[in-house]
Amino acid sequence: MTLPELLAARAAADPDGVAMIVDGVGELAYRDWDARANAVANKLVGQGIAPADRIGLIFPASGWIDYAVAFMGVLRAGAVAVPLSDRLPDAEVGQLAVHCSMAAILRPGEEWASGTDTTPPPVISRPGDPAQILYTSGTTGTAKGVTATHANLAYGVRPEPRHQPFRHSKHLVHAFPIGTNAGQMMLVNALSAHPAVVTSPRFTPGRFAGLIRKYRAGSVFLVPAMAIELINAGVEPMESVLLLGSAAAPLPSAVASELTGLFPKAMITNYYTSTEAAPAQTIMLFDPERPGSVGRPAAGGGVRVTSADGAPVPAGETGEVWMRSPAAPRAYLGDPASPVFRDGWVRMGDLGYLDEEGYLYLVDRESDVVKSGAYKISTLKIEEALHAHPLVKEAAAFGVPHAVLGTSVVAALVVRDSVAPEEMRAFLGERLAGHEIPARLLTVEALPRNRGGKVDKRALRALA
Incomplete structure (x- = not known):
C-alpha cells in the first residue's frame, strides 16, 4: 500500500x-x-x-x-x-x-x-x-x-x-x-x-x-x-x-x-x-x-x-x-x-x-578516521573513552594537519568542571594506546551541530 x-x-x-x-x-x-x-x-x-x-x-x-x-x-x-x-x-x-x-x-x-x-x-x-x-x-x-x-x-x-x-x-x-x-x-x-x-x-x-x-x-x-x-x-x-x-x-x-x-x-x-x-x-x-x-x-x-x-x-x-x-x-x-x-x-x-555472533561494531566514519604517522586512529574510540570521564559532558575527536605526522588528534570537550590536561591524559592512558591520546584538548561551551543534530567536525577543525 x-x-x-x-x-x-x-x-x-x-x-x-x-x-x-x-x-x-x-x-x-x-x-x-x-x-x-x-x-x-x-x-x-x-x-x-x-x-x-x-x-x-x-x-x-x-x-x-x-x-x-x-x-x-x-x-x-x-x-x-x-x-x-x-x-x-x-x-x-x-x-x-x-x-x-x-x-x-x-x-x-x-x-x-x-x-x-x-x-x-x-x-x-x-x-x-x-x-x-x-x-x-x-x-x-x-x-x-x-x-x-x-x-x-x-x-x-x-x-x-x-x-x-x-x-x-x-x-x-x-x-x-x-x-x-x-x-x-x-x-x-x-x-x-x-x-x-x-x-x-x-x-x-x-x-x-x-x-x-x-x-x-x-x-x-x-x-x-x-x-x-x-x-x-x-x-x-x-x-x-x-x-x-x-x-x-x-x-x-x-x-x-x-x-x-x-x-x-x-x-x-x-x-x-x-x-x-x-x-x-x-x-x-x-x-x-x-x-x-x-x-x-x-x-x-x-x-x-x-x-x-x-x-x-x-x-x-x-x-x-x-x-x-x-x-x-x-x-x-x-x-x-x-x-x-x-x-x-x-x-x-x-x-x-x-563479531562471531553477528553484532556490528563501528570503528569510525570513513571520513573521520585520523591517519597519524603510521597509525589509523578511530575518533569514535577516543570519544567513548572521553565520555567515561565523570567531568565530561560531551566530547568530539577529530584530526587537524600536522607538519610531521600528516594529521594529529584534537579533542573538543564540554565539561562539568575544569579538568587539568595532564589529569585527562592520565585517565585516557588507562583506556587508549599512546598514539590514540589527543595531542590537544580544547574546552568549548558547546559542540557545533548541523541541522540534523550531528556534530559538525568541519566547524571544529576550523576552530582548532
Whole structure:
C-alpha cells in the first residue's frame, strides 16, 4: 500500500483517534488528517501540480501538524514531497529547488491550506512511484537528494490494529526535527503506530522531561545529544518509559549506562541506519557486556563488512560497512548508478567489524578516521573513552594537519568542571594506546551541530 492508502484505512477504522499532538499547539485526529490531506491535494491539482512534480515543504517544529497534512496532501496529489529544514538560508533553499526542479514550495499559512474540497482526488499513485526526496545532512560534503518510493516509506506498515507498533504506549514522545530521516520515521509512526505521537515546538531538557511526565509516555525517541542534555540537566527519573530509542548517531556506552538510571524501567535501544539505507537498520538493546556495538540487523535487513574491493572479511576484521534494505531500495537523485547502492546493498560510509555472533561494531566514519604517522586512529574510540570521564559532558575527536605526522588528534570537550590536561591524559592512558591520546584538548561551551543534530567536525577543525 501507499502512505495515502494507509491514512485512508486508518481514518476509516479509527476516525476519532489522535494521530499527533504538538504540545501547546494542537492535535490531529485521523479523520481530520485524511480530509485535510484531500483538500490540499485537490488544491494542488487545481493549481496545475501534476504527478511526479517535486514540492518543497518548509515548516518549523511548531508546525508538525500542518506539515503532516501538507506531506500527505502532496503524496495524494501524486507529487513528490521534498522536506527541508526551516533553518536553511534562502540561498540554499534556492539551490536545492533548482537541483530537484521543484514545482512549488509550501510553507505555513499559505494558499495551499485554503482548500475546501475534501473528496479523494482522482489521482492514483503506485507503490513503485517516487514519494519523497530527502536531503542528507552534508556532514562530509555537499548534501545529496535521496529518493524513496511509496513502497519504501510504507514498508512493514499494515493497517490491522494488531500490527500497530508500540502497543505498550498510549503516547510516544520524540524531539526529531522535520526534514530529517528520523523525523520522517516519526511521521510514519503517527500514521501507523498505536500511541499518539507527541512533540514540542522547541527542545530543552526540562521541557522534554516535562512532556514525558505530562503524557506518561511509554516510548521516547531522541538523539544522543539530547540524551546527554537530559542527563546533565539533572532531571528526575521517569518511570513511565518502557522503551527509550536513540538514533541518528552512535550512543556512547557511558551515556547509555547513565540513561538506565534516568529511565529505570526502559529498554535502552540504539538504532543505526542512514538516509540512504532506510528502512534497513541494526538495533542494539544496551548491553554492558557489548560496549560500543550497534547491534544486529532487524526487520529482514542485512549487514556485511567488506574489503575495499567488496569481498567479505572475516569476523573481527575491520572493513567497509554495507547494509541491505528489506524494502525497495532508495537512490540518489540524478545519480541512480552511484556506487553507494549495489544490488540492494547500501555502502554506509562507516568502517566497522562484525563479531562471531553477528553484532556490528563501528570503528569510525570513513571520513573521520585520523591517519597519524603510521597509525589509523578511530575518533569514535577516543570519544567513548572521553565520555567515561565523570567531568565530561560531551566530547568530539577529530584530526587537524600536522607538519610531521600528516594529521594529529584534537579533542573538543564540554565539561562539568575544569579538568587539568595532564589529569585527562592520565585517565585516557588507562583506556587508549599512546598514539590514540589527543595531542590537544580544547574546552568549548558547546559542540557545533548541523541541522540534523550531528556534530559538525568541519566547524571544529576550523576552530582548532
